[in-house]
Amino acid sequence: MRVGCAGIIALLRKSCFVSISVPRPRPGKPTRVAPLVASSDALAIARWAATLGPIAVFTADAPDSQRLLEEIAWFDPALRVHHLPDWETLPYDAFSPHQDLISERLETLWQLSQGALDVVTIPLTTALYRLAPPEFLAGYTFFFKRGETLDVDRFRQRLAFAGYAHVSQVVSPGEFSFRGGVIDLFPMGSSLPYRLDLFDDTIETIRTFDVDSQRSIYPVQDVRLLPAREFPLDDAAITRFRQNFRASIEGDPSKRRLYKDISNRVAPAGIEYYLPLFFDRTATVFDYLVPGSTLIVHGDAQGAATRFWHDTRARHQLLRGDPDRPLLPPEQLFLSAEQFFIATREHPRIDLHTAETPGAPGAGPHPMQPA
Structure with a gap:
């Protein structure tokens, strides 16, 4: 019987050759698994x-x-x-x-x-x-959708506080630009940038676009905007940084370039x-x-x-x-x-050894057993 490539892939994905079992782990008591080789760890x-x-x-x-x-x-x-x-x-x-x-x-x-x-x-x-x-991400992530009213000045300020860089042409995550009634932005965590067309102060359309050709691709209904950094840089964050800097680092902070830059x-x-x-x-x-x-x-x-x-x-x-x-x-x-x-x-835990793990157990229950 001849099996095509697609059939072989389907068989592998369904794991017809092996069944996998492991005792359900409990918090505070790791379940140890004997060494695995090649891609059997990913399959498990x-x-x-x-x-x-x-x-x-x-x-x-x-x-x-x-x-x-x-x-x-x-x-x-x-x-x-x-x-x-x-x-x-x-x-x-x-x-x-x-x-x-x-x-x-x-x-x-x-x-x-x-x-x-x-x-x-x-x-x-x-x-x-x-x-x-986690509350930083929750507090500095916001959403907008087609048909919403947008305060352009406040939106520009929020982008700056979130760490987005104003550029003439958007090509990388964390960038934005304003051209009349058009806003281009590349949200962090997104594979494509977005173009917002405004009618007065209303978001009329939202489309993805290609960074090379700058041409629009397809419409979307809404956009999620993550912060552009893993830390805030608004007024409250700068105040907190200055306080923590003085508490953590000796010397006159006003003479430190880092302190002055953040200020x-x-x-x-x-x-x-x-x-x-x-x-x-x-x-x-x-x-x-x-x-x-x-x-x-x-x-x-x-x-x-x-x-x-x-x-x-x-x-x-x-x-x-x-x-x-x-x-x-x-x-x-x-x-x-x-x-x-x-x-x-605090969590159920499995210690998954590889063949190269020093001191890995060489015997005991193995998760890969014949079907």
Whole structure:
């Protein structure tokens, strides 16, 4: 019997060759799974997502996070799968992440906060970063739709406060432009920019458009606008930053370039490593998860956290002498390995070992058994 390529793909997706089972995990008592090889980890996670509810996968190796994103979606295209990427900067770097990364991060955090994901994949080191609290996203995200009345001056101000950059031609997330009765904007978390045509102060049409040709593509009814940064920069946030800066960093703040830049509403490169100063409290990725979400710790998470902290302390020691960029202590910016694993106790947890995981159990119940 000959089976075409499409038939083989269908068989693989339906997992006719294996059945997957794992004891239902309970909070505070991780379920350990023996080593998996190749893409069997993605297949297992795809099947567990159908029975265990929302899943957050923390990968010891960052490339595994992207791989699992793609493979889980392949095994079950119906699953809503997102990835929370790293900033792709080293701790205390004096430059900021690319806007596309910030856009993807904000989109994923928003979807998590709305309970709209089945699976999220997160590099372990990314999960150690302290984040803006969920109420920041809720308070700085707004919606508008066709037919609504728009106060153009107030809208322009809201875009500026949300961190959007005014440009002559919109080509990247986080940008906007005004041309008479036409507003172009590229919301964070969106794959396409939008063009608003106004009739007096009413939104007459909303269309997506192509950044290369600048031609309109198709109409939409509404738009969601996420903030353009992972921190606010309005008057209240600047006041909070100044207060927290004076409380956290010794010396005369008026002589610090960073302090003066923020006071003038300028976000300098590398400002992300001062994020806690913009808030009364920071959050962690666990604050964005749906209660009862199942956690999967993939690979040698303890080893990854230990290496991250060793490298971060070394960089802090190396760079702390710059008077223009006084550094926050690592404890103010990142979770320790102990804090991370304590936070996992509130959720059902599966420790999913890979063949390369040091000390991975070599025997015991295996989730992949013949059908």
